[in-house]
Amino acid sequence: MSQLVTGAGAVASVGEGVDEVFQALCAGISGLGELRGFDRERYRTRHAYEIDDRPAPGADLPGRATDWLLRAVGEAAAQAGLGEDLSEVPVLVGTGLRELRSAELAWRDGAPFDIGRLHFGTALRTRFGAVRTHTFSGACSASLYALALAADLLTTGAEDTVVVAGVDTLTESMYGLLDRVNSEPPTASGRSTGTAAGC
Numbered sequence: 640m641s642q643l644v645t646g647a648g649a650v651a652s653v654g655e656g657v658d659e660v661f662q663a664l665c666a667g668i669s670g671l672g673e674l675r676g677f678d679r680e681r682y683r684t685r686h687a688y689e690i691d692d693r694p695a696p697g698a699d700l701p702g703r704a705t706d707w708l709l710r711a712v713g714e715a716a717a718q719a720g721l722g723e724d725l726s727e728v729p730v731l732v733g734t735g736l737r738e739l740r741s742a743e744l745a746w747r748d749g750a751p752f753d754i755g756r757l758h759f760g761t762a763l764r765t766r767f768g769a770v771r772t773h774t775f776s777g778a779c780s781a782s783l784y785a786l787a788l789a790a791d792l793l794t795t796g797a798e799d800t801v802v803v804a805g806v807d808t809l810t811e812s813m814y815g816l817l818d819r820v821n822s823e824p825p826t827a828s829g830r831s832t833g834t835a836a837g838c
Contacts, residue, residue: 642793646719648711648804652688656714676740677811682818686807701741701750701786704808705762708732712767712804722799729774730802731789732759733782734755735738740810747811759806 644673649656652670653663663670670688670690675696679685693699716725737757745752755761758774775781775788783806 641699648714650707650711652653684818701752704738704806708806709766711792725769728800729771731785733785733805734776735779735807737776740808
């Protein structure tokens with residue numbers, strides 16, 4: 640059985656929407672910029688590929704990863720002709736960190752956060768009526784696992800339509816960890832002579 644991608648959606652550091660992201664990539668535009676989400680003086684590496692949708696530099700809001708996911712899934716579902724009702728369609732989401740940044744903001748700043756929203760099922764149900772949602776987490780490759788499972792569901796005929804998505808946001812804990820394990824911090828050009836790891 641052949642499998643077709645009939646819709647796509649994107650929210651990235653270089654733009655929003657598949658067309659805008661594609662044009663930016665073809666034009667060689669980089670999303671690399673100075674670290675904006677938290678105090679860069681605490682880190683050796685001070686650049687990241689961040690989506691710049693915060694209210695002000697240094698400020699942060701909970702739920703940003705969920706918001707990006709909903710926007711990307713909305714775009715993909717519209718392109719695929721599925722509309723806003725995904726009640727009959729399984730939605731598989733791969734993520735390394737889920738909404739960990741929101742948990743950090745709750746701990747550090749007292750920002751409101753419901754631990755039940757670490758996964759994305761509640762938001763997908765609210766926005767799209769999706770009742771069969773699965774969040775795969777624990778590794779940078781989680782989105783590929785979600786895609787592989789979707790391929791299996793389609794190949795076996797268990798499903799004829801599946802929505803697959805991947806989402807992650809920069810967290811202070813992960814950024815700090817990666818900043819410490821690199822013997823030499825990467826340069827703003829994105830090149831490093833040290834060991835690199837990350838999502």
